[in-house]
Amino acid sequence: MKQKLLEFKFKRLGIAMVFLLLSLNIFSQTITGIVTSAEDGMGLPGVNVAIKGSTNGSMTDLDGKYTINVNNPQDILVFSFVGMETQEVLVGSQTAINVALKSSEQFVNEVVVVGYGKLNVKDLTSSITTLKSGEISAIPSGQAMQALQGKISGVQVIGNGAPGNSPTIRIRGLGSYADADQNPLFVVDGMFYDNIDFLNPSDIATISVLKDASASAIYGVRAANGVVLIETKSGTYNQKSKITYDGYFGTQVAQNVLKMANAEQFTTMAMESGSAADISFIGNAMQRYGRSRINPNVPDVNTDWYKEILRTAPIQNHSLSIDGGGQNASYSIGASYFAQEGILAMKNDYERFNLRSKLDYKANNWLTVGTNTVWSNATKYSEQASAWNEAYFAIPIMPVYDELNTNATPTKYSSAEYLGYRDGKNPFPTMDFNENRLKIMKLLTTFYANIDIIPNKLSFKTTYSYSLEQLNNRIVGLPYFVSPVLKRDDSYLSKSSALGTRNYWDNVLTYTDKFGKHDLTVMLGTSYRDEAGENLYAAANKIDSQDERLWYINQVGEANVLTSGVGDGGYREYGFSYFGRVSYNYDNKYLVYGTLRADGTSKYQEKWGYFPSVGVGWVISEESFLKNISQINFLKLRASWGRLGNDKVDASDGATTTTAVNTAINGQLVSGAVTTSTFTWLGWEVIEESNFGITSKLINSHLSVDADYYIRDTKNAVIPIQYPFGLGSTRKNAGQIRNSGFELALNWNNNITNDLSYNVGLNLSTLKNEVRDLYGQPYIDGGSAEFRQRSIVGDPLMAFYGLEVAGVYQNDAEIAADPVAVANDLVPGDFKYKDQDNNGIIDGSDRVVLGSYFPSFTYGFNLGVNWKNFEFSANLMGQKGNKILNRKRGEMIWTNDGNLDADLAINRWHGEGTSNSYPSSAGLRKGWNQKMSSYFVEDGSFFRIQNVQLAYNIKGKKMFGAPIPAIRISMTAARPLTLFKYNGFNPEIANGIDTQTYPIPAVYTFGLNVSF
Amino acid sequence: MKLFNFSIKINFLMITLLFIAACNEKLDTPPENTKFTGETDYTITDNMVLPLLGAYAEFQSRGWEDFPMISVRGDDVNAGGLGDQQDFTEEDKFNYNKDYWMFNSVWQNLYADIFKTESSMEQILKYKEFAANPSTADEYIAEAKVLRAFLLFQISRVWGAVFIPTSSDPSDLLVANLATKDEVMQHISDQMDEVIPLLKDMHPNERVDIPGGVTKYTALAIKALANLELKNYQGVADATSQIISSGKFSLEPDFYELFKIAGKLNSENLFEMQFSDFGKGTGDNMIYPFEFFGPQGWTPAVSGATGGWGFYEPSIKWIKFMLDRGETTRLQTSVLFTDRGITEIESDPNYSTLPAWITNTTPSGDVLNDYARAKFASGKHYLPSDQLTPGRTVYGTNKNFTCIRYAEILLMHAEALTQGATGSGMTADEAVNAVRDRAGLAPLTGVTNGQVMDEKFAELAMEWGTRYYDMIRLGKFSELSYDGRTFTEDKAYLPYPQIQVDLLPALQNK
Structure with missing residues (x-):
């Protein structure tokens, strides 16, 4: 071996000597040519042209032309370009070499990031799906993860309409209880994040979703909810600089606005309520605002409160990036600006300015160093979320403004109090006189050094990452008076400042070798994490x-500072991990994969957890018996198993804790101490998942079929256990939860002619969520006391639990015939509940599972057509099987004089035969009809046109003889249509409980992309 | 050169490994900013008062629903708030919905505070071994027990058979059995006997360390209340005699002001929850949610003062009872009238002419306007707008909430004596007449038990459901069947909240 190496070196030296001699006028040839894209025949600028085995190279110009000097007819020219298949051409006697590069659709050489390294896609034994920058920035949203909605099987993205807020992401169901953050782990260039709201979608190169445990086990304790790897854009060596502008302008329009009862319907409901008070309020409204000329029994006002509080709102994004690289360095620098206003008509917007830079530098032949910085600066004015709720209950018989309300200041808003109601029922003061500003600054910097210890075989990479997060919150309440209960006497200012820092130090040793048909990669590493935070508030x-300039606590006298509003908190947690990975393939046919991570944390009483995974794959298409079947281009069977930990569970105290409380004693504020009587002691929540899958490319690679079946078990699931007696709940490792499902992704693409190509994709996923074991307990209660959610062995986690409505009593005869109705003094118009145990009594034992908030079936469909310079794409998606608790209707339990949705008002029971599903207006106020029942639990299925985009490309054109930059003009409609039955204006509700949800608007944008 | 190169690489690796090894120890770092109870330095015995003050703080932060639910069922008061909180109104009419949120909420609020008093006792005990004067620790624990007793007393009056917590760990009760109401009351009485010698022998307002805190007499009062529930009238008389004989308590001459700012830490009070705006127009404010009781529409004498939610309406039955007795002071103090309410009383031919003082203007000049939800508001829970600290506008700001006052002691004393017990300090006549005298009524001689009960009705209306629980104890169910209500004995206790039934095995067989 050594002898051979030596020999080889001598040979190389010899050849080099010969070349050197030859170059002295013996053989020197200048080759010229043009590199074009095989798809459109246009010249490709920036293509790297190199002589194989040497450091000499060149690059194509704007028209795709290049010139290179070669010294030997045996030289091989290598043409490479990102996203294209690399081509090699023997020089021979040619002097002009023209090449057409094909885009690298075939994934044979495609690599995918797998955590602390990269792997060839064909060697994967687990389930990983990657989305590239083009697909991410096609969706007009401030949140990159929004682009995943409906695109990846097994990934549920639940949108959030509020500017600056992230969508909820669920990968393969929910394996942990809902009290903690359920989002997956986001790894941005090596740094762990809970969400990536600070990133501009256009700064992202790839988003890879590690779906199964085998893929994500390398992230051990952080990986329970799945892992999403994000790589920001980077430059390429030997690439001519490329300047790109990408941006759009658009407008957001509220969709599916819930129809509320109008003045006439509301009046009818009040008249039928049986409440003299409510009836008198209608009279008061007619007295104050007059009688309608159409129906004189209705007040002459008809306010549609949702319409009043909604607005169309602009959205825009602009980003500029410069990428490139020389022989020893590559760089990518970018700046972006995103601004979005909320559709709630108040100071509600989000603005973000980002800068990023990435630099890699080959210091010498064994050392590469690099640095990466993402700096994000955002300002978010949050919505007053309660406005949505208040608008629901605001009464239509009252106008927004009331000129008679002369005492009101500074705006003459109306108040229902003047009509006799207990509260004001006008959402506008809430919206106008509150402001919640959050300044978000995030900085992520990474430094790395990579050492080639044995060239191309053994390398060592040390990475130090530092993340800083500064959140400054200012909440202002301004004084106003509308009516005695709808007012604020004193202005209010609250400020908080939170600083979070994270230091990660990762060290990774990678060994790659090929011998014979064996192909082996071994990685070993350590990771040290120090995460700390502090916050201060007053x-x-x-x-x-009046003057925003004076909104500082310094500006008020000491007497006006709220002692109870001052606080100081902090935390610091350490983590340390060892991890390793072995990836082996034999003859590209048999694949074996394994990882192990040992995670240590200061967070739990049990310090160390161990997380292994294994995977095997069989590339059948490499076997001789399949090799000649042209319809099967690639076929791989794979199976994997892995174990993960969940550290999204809050740190456990492990002992009782003591906190300070204040009270008044003889007119003095005194402090005392309160000691909790309960505490948590938590072990690791562990997830084990098995995954079986097929990856294939069929029919000349036109069709790709990916299918997976998984079983994901959460063991020792940390579940909040309700204490009786109102002592809250404690969390215990109390159960086992299983998520299982089938995922299928089909993609067909075809280039019919050079001018016409298309692709069609379909993805489906099923999900079954089931509580498997509660360690001896028959059930665990969750949710709120009035709207019970119960986890029962054999049923989904946190299923809605209550009585089943069998119908509505229609007449007195029916009442008289039913002992239940007689015993409970029921009247026609009251609910008839199903007596599950047939004992003639309706009580707690008649409650059953009413459904789960997990969709059992989700699907997505996408279509793309390219014709000449036009591109068209469309995405559709939907889900089925999930239930939503209509908590807005449930609010009746506490306050029963507000408005209700039109569906309820119209379809209420109001006489025999009028309804068998809704009670009468009077019945709605009765405790009997307010029991948790199927009446509150609605079908959450929906279908949506997610995104439609039409674009036009201008490429390789000249104007006045000079080439003009490549231009892409696009028009996008995001979420223009959503169909559903649920009585709310948004079926996307993460936890299934709809109290007040920011509606998700449709977005229409015009976009422009210019690059040169 | 190459060797040199390689050794640099190896050195680099080795140094890295050394650093890595050092990182491991960090895992044992305890969390920041969390004070473990175990870390408390119990040798600093000056801090021994902190757990006790914590128990007071929890006791004094009551949910708005606690008092209404405990006290609404008597014939002295109606739910009010017509059309709102229907199941609260239904409770007033003895139709109980075990799924009603308020039932569960009150159960939780009261029990949670009991567990907090338990844990405060456990904390005080830990200081005790280091305390220079261990008897202070005993005294503090005794105080916490009195707070606990008052809460447990309320729970048992409402639900009958309930759990008696024995430590701060609620899981003990998952396997515990229910104690009958008599057992609970006996437990409270025994525990009060145990703590009485440990507590300060003074009026609560004489306390220097915790003015208005619990003293021996608070414990005696709770003992009397518990024995009254047990119909152990001698036990009642023993306790009330001690309170009366101490001479430390007296009736506040101005009945109206007793329930206003002047009533704070008044000589008449044995036990009260304290609140304060600290004398300042802005800033910190500890407040009881009196808005629940406030009139929904009013024109306050001091403009800007806010009204309330219009719940908790004195019953017409009680108003007529007071009119029949020719009462002025107590009726005027206890009821805020609206014109609509006055008209309704007058619609009864027997009351067609009311005394001229009955108007919709309170003695303090606040004017009640008609509002739909109720016809009257509770005067004992009313703070006149002119008694608010300038700058404060919320109804009842800076007003305390009275729990036990001397008038109730006197009347319990009289009740016990008229039930055949013997006592000292005062005769039944003296006790009743002291109360009547303050109310401007002529003295009685040879008072009967019936007269005492009427006096209690008149004096203690709208206070902690005393009337309701008296009628339950004496079996006078017909009194509770008024204004269209029908009371039957099986309605005496509320059903256990469904949520608690789901959690507590002992409740599931009930």
């Missing part, structure tokens, strides 16, 4: 309400 009254 509050005061009596700020200057």
Whole structure:
């Protein structure tokens, strides 16, 4: 071996000597040519042209032309370009070499990031799906993860309409209880994040979703909810600089606005309520605002409150990037600006300015160093979420403004209090006189050094990452008076400042070797994490309400500072991990994969957890018996198993804790101490998942079929156990939860002619969520006391639990015939509940599972057509099987004089035969009809046109003899249509409980992309 | 050169490995900013008062629903808030919905505070071994027990058979059996006997360390209340005699002001929850949610003062009872009238002419306007707008909430004596007449038990459901069947909240 190496070196030296001699005028040839794209025949600028085995190279110009000097007819020219298949051409006697590069659709050489390294796609034994920058920025959203909605089987993206808020992401169901953050782990260039709201979608190169445990086990304790790897854009060596502008302008329009009862319907409901008070309020409204000329029994006002509080709102994004690289360095620098206003008509917007830079530098032949910085600076004015709720209950018989309300200041808003109601029922003061500003600064910097210890075989990479997060929150309440209960006497100012820092130090040793038919990669590494945070807050009254410049606590006297509003908190957690990976293939046919991670944390009482995974794959298409079947281009069977830990579970105290409380004793504020009587002691929540899958490319690679079946078990699931007696709940490792499902992704693409190509994709996933074991307990209760959610062995986690409505009592005869109705003094118009145990009594034992908030079936469909310079794409998606608790209707339990949705008002029971599903207006107020029942639990299925885009490309054109930059003009409609039955305006509700949800608007944008 | 190169690489690796090894120890770092109870330095015995003050703080932060639910069922008061909180109104009419949120909420609020008093006792005990004067620890624990007793007393009056917590760990009760109401009351009485010698022998307002805190007499009062429930009238008389004989308590001459700012830490009070705006127009404010009781529409004498939610309406039955007795002071103090309410009383021919003082203007000049939800508001829970600290506008700000006052002691004393017990300090006549005298009524001689009960009705209306629980104890169910209500004995206790039934095995067989 050594002898051979030596020999080889001598040979190389010899050849080099010969070349050197030859170059002295013995053989020197200048080759010229043009590199074009095989798809459109246009010249490709920036293509790297190199002589194989040497450091000499060149690059194509804007027209795709290049010139290179070769010294030997034996030289091989290598043409490479990102996203294209690399081509090699023997020089021979040619002087002009023209090449057409094909885009690298075939994934044979495609690599995918797998965590602390990369792997060839063909060697994968687990389930990983990657989305590239083009697909991410096609969706007009401030949140990159929004682009995944409906695109990847097994990934549920639940949108959020509020500007600056991230969507909820669920990968393969929910394996942990809902009290903690359920989002997956986001790894941005090596740094762990809970969400990536600070990234601009256009700064992202790839998003890879590690779906199964085998893929994500390398992230051990952080990986329970799945892992999403994000790589920001980077430059390429030997690439001519490329400047790109990408941007769009658009407008957001509220969709599916819930129809509320109008003045006439509301009046009818009140008249039928049986409440003299409510009837008198209608009279008061007619007295104050007059009688309608159409129906004189209705007040002459008809306010549609949702319409009043909604607005169309602009959205825009602009980003500029410069990428490139020389022989020893590559760089990518970018700046972006995103701004979005909320559709709630108040100070509700989000603005983000990002800068990023990435630099890699080959210091010498064994050392590469690099640095990466993402700096994000955002300002978010949050919505007053309660406005959605208040608008639901606001009464239509009252106008927004009331000129008679002369005492009101500074705006003459109306108040229902003047009509006799207990509260104001006008959402506008909430919206106008509150402001919640959050300044978000995030900085991520990474430094790395990569050492080739044995060239191309053994390398060592050390990476130090630092993340800083500064959140400054200012909440202002301004004084106003509308009516005695709808007012704020004193202005209010609360400020908080939170600083979070994270230091990660990762060290990875990678060994790659090929011998014979064996192909082996071994990786070993360590990771040290130090995560800390501090926050400080204070509050005061009596700020200057006019001048924002004076909104500082310093500006109020000491007497106006709220002692109870001052606080200081902090945390610091350490983590340390060892991990390793072996990836082996024999003859590209048999694949074996294994990882192990040992995670240590200061967070739990049990310090160390161990997380192994294994995977095997069989590339059948490499076997001789399949090799000649042209319809099967690639076929791989794979199976994997892995174990993960969940550290999204809050740290456990492990002992009782003591906190300070204040009270008044003889007019003095005194402090005391309260000690909890309960505490948590948690072990690791562990997830084990098995995955079986097929990856294939069929019919000349036109069709790709990926299918997976998984079983994901959460063991020792940390579940909040309700204490009786109102002592809250404690969390215990109390159960086992299983998510299982089938995922299928089909993609067909075809280039019919050079001018016409298309692709069609379909993805489906099923999900079954089931509580498998509760360690001896028959059930665990969750949710709120009035709207019970219960986890029962054999049923889904946190299923809605209550009585089943069998119908509505229609007449007195029916009442008289039913002992239940007689015993409970029921009247026609009351619910008839199903007596599950047939004992003639309706009680707690008649409650059953009413459904789960997990969709059992989700699907996505996408279509793309390219014709000449036009591109068209469309995405559709939908889900089925999930239930939503209509908690807005449930609010009736506490306050029963507000408005209700039109569906309920129209379809209420109001006489025999009028309804068998809704009670009468009077019945709605009765405790009997307010029991948790199927009446509150609705079908959450929906279908949506997710995104439609039409684009036009201008490439390789000249104007006045000079080439003009490549231009892409696009028009996008995001979420223009959603169909569903649920009585709310948004079926996307993460936890299935709809109290107040920011509606998700449709977005229409015009986009422009210019690059040169 | 190459060797040199390689050794650099190896050195680099080795140094890295050394650093890595050092990182491991960090895992044992305890969390920041969490004070473990175990870390408390119990040798700093000056801090021994902190757990006790914590128990007071929890006791004094009551949910708005606690008092209404405990006290609404008597014939002295109606739910009010017509059309709102229907199941609260239904409770007033003895139709109980075990799924009603308020039932569960009150159960939780009261029990949670009991567990907090338990844990505060456990904390005080830990200081005790280091305390220079261990008897202070005993005294503090005794105080916490009195707070606990008052809460447990309320729970048992509402639900009958309930759990008696024995430590701060609620899981003990998952396997515990229910104690009958008599057992609970006996437990409270025994525990009060145990703590009485440990507590300060003074009026609560004489306390220097915790003015208005619990003293021996608070414990005696709770003992009397518990024995009254047990119909152990001698036990009642023993306790009330001690309170009366101490001479430390007296009736506040101005009945109206007793329930206003002047009533704070008044000589009449044995036990009260304290609140304060600390004398300032802005800033910190500890407040009881009196808005629940406030009139929904009013024109306050001091403009800007806010009203309330219009619940908790004195019953017409009680108002007529007071009119029949010719009462002025107590009726005027206890009821805020609206014109609509006055008209309704007058619609009864027997009451067609009311005394001229009955108007919709309170003695403090606040004017009640008609509002749909109720006809009257509770005067004992009313703070006149002119008694608010300037700058404060919320109804009842800076007002305390009275739990036990001397008038109730006197009347319990009289009740016990008229039930055949013997006592000292005062005769039944003296006790009743002291109360009547303050109310401007002529003295009685040879009072009967019936007269005492009427006096209690008149004096203690709208206070902690005393009337309801008296009628239950004496079996006078017909009194509770008024204004269209029908009371039957099986309605005496509320059903256990469904949520608690789901959690507690002992409740499941009930």
